[in-house]
Ligand SMILES: Cc1cc2nc3c(=O)[nH]c(=O)nc-3n(C[C@H](O)[C@H](O)[C@H](O)COP(=O)(O)OP(=O)(O)OC[C@H]3O[C@@H](n4cnc5c(N)ncnc54)[C@H](O)[C@@H]3O)c2cc1C
């Protein structure tokens with residue numbers, strides 16, 4: 001490959017997502033004269049706009065798809081190459097694209113992102129959602145659908161079940177409560193009433209210091225409908241709430257073939273056992289697999305023994321890092337989740353190769369309050385820091401791990417509530433060695449604080465609590481809070497004054 005090099009760049013970045021684009025921006029601003037190439041498979045790049053630093057570690061921004069010419073106009077030394085990388089030879093420092101061109105690099109950053117980890121790879125009735133195209137395909141199929149099954153319990157599932165209208169949604173989750181990647185069962189209970197839109201309730205304050213929640217029985221189910229007049233079905237607690245859409249599909253109408261109400265049925269603590277087409281199902285000798293009335297194109301048998309027919313299945317079951325084109329013939333260390341291992345300078349195990357965003361796994365010794373999650377925020381932070389590391393290395397300057405990796409922080413929206421997650425928000429890695437303080441005002445806010453040894457180590461803030469900055473400080477300064485006890489969450493005390 002080495003002798004076929006069309007050109008050698010000082011820096012090559014692969015991937016036009018948030019991580020790659022932020023890395024390009026950072027490198028270009030630090031070394032404006034450097035010859036730099038961005039190789040990306042898609043026609044567009046993803047840009048961060050309206051960036052706002054909310055507090056020391058919390059940030060908010062929009063993500064916009066833009067033509068790559070915007071980036072080239074801004075940075076004259078940048079060449080954007082629209083092609084996918086087919087292979088990499090780290091020894092000769094060169095990569096080949098699918099259109100047969102070979103480029104050399106002095107330093108390379110891989111920002112290839114991830115792809116949906118689908119329940120099954122080759123079933124036309126199983127969809128994943130990742131990019132604009134897959135979101136549009138989902139929208140198209142949904143417009144003709146009467147019933148879909150959503151499998152998974154993370155970010156995408158939470159957004160979809162809330163957003164889809166005019167189509168029955170059966171939501172199969174592995175866990176005892178919804179949204180397990182982001183919350184605990186208490187927060188899930190706070191959010192569940194929102195699945196029944198248009199039912200305003202007067203807020204009633206309740207302060208709890210002990211963590212107790214009602215959970216559905218194993219294999220239990222609950223049904224929620226946005227229809228004001230509809231009766232609740234199934235088992236378990238249900239309450240009322242309200243509705244709105246998440247940012248990624250703003251502007252896309254997510255409506256099924258039916259008019260009117262949204263209806264979500266939850267199947268707890270179950271996974272997908274098998275997926276059948278209607279023909280396969282009719283041939284099946286097993287009585288348990290007989291469909292209910294009506295004929296659906298596809299049937300899903302769950303591990304709780306139930307079988308549901310539907311128009312298609314959404315597999316919202318996480319992502320796998322896009323590493324394949326880079327591995328063959330090289331010696332990359334991979335993490336258990338399949339990501340390229342990176343150290344505290346975002347360097348992979350191969351010389352002069354860095355990685356950032358969803359494709360990599362942070363393998364340095366983490367700060368006690370930080371963990372990796374595959375999110376826009378972290379893709380931006382990693383891309384930015386990697387750009388700084390690459391520049392520092394060529395300029396022989398020292399560089400230390402950035403402050404943004406001190407504390408995990410994420411702002412998002414679920415079920416139309418602002419959600420802020422800080423530190424070890426679910427007591428991750430703390431075993432049983434922590435205590436929770438919870439304040440919950442139905443329909444308004446849910447505040448959970450995780451304390452370990454009397455010090456705050458994490459928090460979940462749902463609603464407009466205005467507590468994020470104070471709690472961020474308390475986590476960062478590790479003040480002993482033992483003497484404040486439950487007063488810490490007393491809504492009648494202005495907590496900011498308290499700590500002045
Ligand atoms: C539906 C959905 C909603 C989400 N919502 C949120 C949210 O609300 N908040 C949040 O924080 N996070 C959210 N995320 C997660 C977030 O989008 C990702 O963590 C983030 O985009 C990762 O950025 P990245 O740059 O690492 O990868 P990507 O954005 O996936 O970019 C990868 C880039 O690499 C290119 N590429 C891949 N392979 C090659 C190759 N071989 N050669 C050349 N180019 C290649 C691709 O074309 C793409 O441009 C959401 C994800 C999804 C799917």
Ligand SMILES: NC(=O)c1ccc[n+]([C@@H]2O[C@H](COP(=O)([O-])OP(=O)(O)OC[C@H]3O[C@@H](n4cnc5c(N)ncnc54)[C@H](O)[C@@H]3O)[C@@H](O)[C@H]2O)c1
Nearest residue numbers: 152153154155156157174181271316317318319374375412
């Ligand atoms: N608002 C947000 O912050 C937001 C919104 C959407 C997506 N995202 C991000 O986008 C990426 C993709 O989202 P996602 O929801 O697919 O991933 P996710 O990692 O958030 O959630 C995956 C879920 O699927 C479940 N799961 C995994 N394998 C399963 C199986 N075989 N059967 C049943 N359940 C299974 C997991 O338990 C988990 O609940 C993630 O990195 C996520 O963090 C973030």
